[in-house]
Amino acid sequence: MQVTVSEKMKEWVAGYIRSHRKEGTISVHVVYSKFNEDFRATFKADPQVAIRLMEASGFLKGCPSKGGYSIWLTEDAGKGKGRPYRSRTSRVNGAAASATTETKSAMPIEQKQETGEIEMKKEEKTEQRYSFEKVPHPETGEVNIVELIRYVVKHLHSIVPQNPERDGGYDVVPLSLTDEGQKCGFSASDMIPLGTILQHMGLVKKYGGRSKDMKVFWGVMHKNVARDFVTHRSYELALQKWLSDCNRRNEVTKLRKQLEAPAAEVSVDATQLAEPSSGFSEKEVLDLIGEVDDLTKALETVKHQVVELQTQCAGLTTERDTLAAEIAARPSSTDAVKLMMEERLAAAKKARES
Numbered sequence: 001m002q003v004t005v006s007e008k009m010k011e012w013v014a015g016y017i018r019s020h021r022k023e024g025t026i027s028v029h030v031v032y033s034k035f036n037e038d039f040r041a042t043f044k045a046d047p048q049v050a051i052r053l054m055e056a057s058g059f060l061k062g063c064p065s066k067g068g069y070s071i072w073l074t075e076d077a078g079k080g081k082g083r084p085y086r087s088r089t090s091r092v093n094g095a096a097a098s099a100t101t102e103t104k105s106a107m108p109i110e111q112k113q114e115t116g117e118i119e120m121k122k123e124e125k126t127e128q129r130y131s132f133e134k135v136p137h138p139e140t141g142e143v144n145i146v147e148l149i150r151y152v153v154k155h156l157h158s159i160v161p162q163n164p165e166r167d168g169g170y171d172v173v174p175l176s177l178t179d180e181g182q183k184c185g186f187s188a189s190d191m192i193p194l195g196t197i198l199q200h201m202g203l204v205k206k207y208g209g210r211s212k213d214m215k216v217f218w219g220v221m222h223k224n225v226a227r228d229f230v231t232h233r234s235y236e237l238a239l240q241k242w243l244s245d246c247n248r249r250n251e252v253t254k255l256r257k258q259l260e261a262p263a264a265e266v267s268v269d270a271t272q273l274a275e276p277s278s279g280f281s282e283k284e285v286l287d288l289i290g291e292v293d294d295l296t297k298a299l300e301t302v303k304h305q306v307v308e309l310q311t312q313c314a315g316l317t318t319e320r321d322t323l324a325a326e327i328a329a330r331p332s333s334t335d336a337v338k339l340m341m342e343e344r345l346a347a348a349k350k351a352r353e354s
Contacts, residue, residue, distance in 0.1 A: 026076040029068055149201075200237070
């Protein structure tokens with residue numbers, strides 16, 4: 001089957017890898033991540049042929065992996081681990097789900113009612129957890145964070161100029177993500193965590209520069225890619241990444257406070273050393289001070305010895321350089337003696353002939 005690699009296909013592949021790879025990794029497994037299935041359904045082409053062509057052009061890199069093949073973007077090489085993550089629907093989970101279904105069907109009526117109560121509690125627990133998840137969709141009015149993120153990415157791409165600067169699968173434009181999020185119904189405080197989640201999902205990419213109007217440069221993924229890869233799974237993975245980062249920052253803050261607090265409270269009072277409550281008598285303190293003085297004098301003596309040794313080493317270095325120069329000049333002296341002997345031999349021959 002003949003396959004033609006287009007820019008749209010490259011954007012699709014880049015978006016798929018960024019939104020489906022596991023936290024801390026750069027690659028996806030073409031089998032476990034369902035890449036092959038989704039590629040065939042989208043482009044009606046052989047994914048293996050397309051991968052080989054993109055590897056030959058330098059867009060992708062890959063290597064054989066257990067159960068198939070792993071691929072990653074060339075621009076991400078060396079930025080993280082290459083271990084692929086497991087399938088979204090593993091065999092273990094599938095077997096457990098089928099076993100649970102069979103068990104439920106064989107349960108008595110009373111047990112089924114208890115199971116129903118437990119499931120209702122689980123549903124209550126997994127309802128809206130954060131304020132940005134409660135924002136209604138501007139067009140439909142429904143509360144669905146996944147559909148709302150798709151709408152946000154579509155809105156971001158609508159303000160992208162016709163010929164933007166490109167970086168891989170992103171269109172690089174100056175904009176304020178907070179301002180654009182507020183146009184979609186979010187508050188400024190909601191856009192702080194949501195902007196981080198969008199970055200973890202691979203939908204936007206932040207750059208360090210600023211434009212004249214003080215807007216940060218952002219890379220916005222193509223809206224078609226966002227439409228295909230904004231899923232509940234990718235959102236949950238990004239959410240967990242954001243939560244782990246928050247917990248790590250909180251732990252670092254607590255440790256920093258614990259380290260700084262004792263340093264501010266400690267105060268040294270020399271008079272307390274001689275008090276009985278300190279554990280040392282006055283005589284013992286004086287003895288310790290004397291030992292410190294002796295050690296200080298010994299240290300000064302060692303320093304003077306080190307200086308003398310350095311001076312001796314400098315003299316030896318100068319003598320070594322002089323000997324090296326004499327040895328280097330010896331070949332020229334030998335040549336002069338040889339020339340003189342040759343001249344004498346020539347003069348003797350001339351005298352003998354005459």
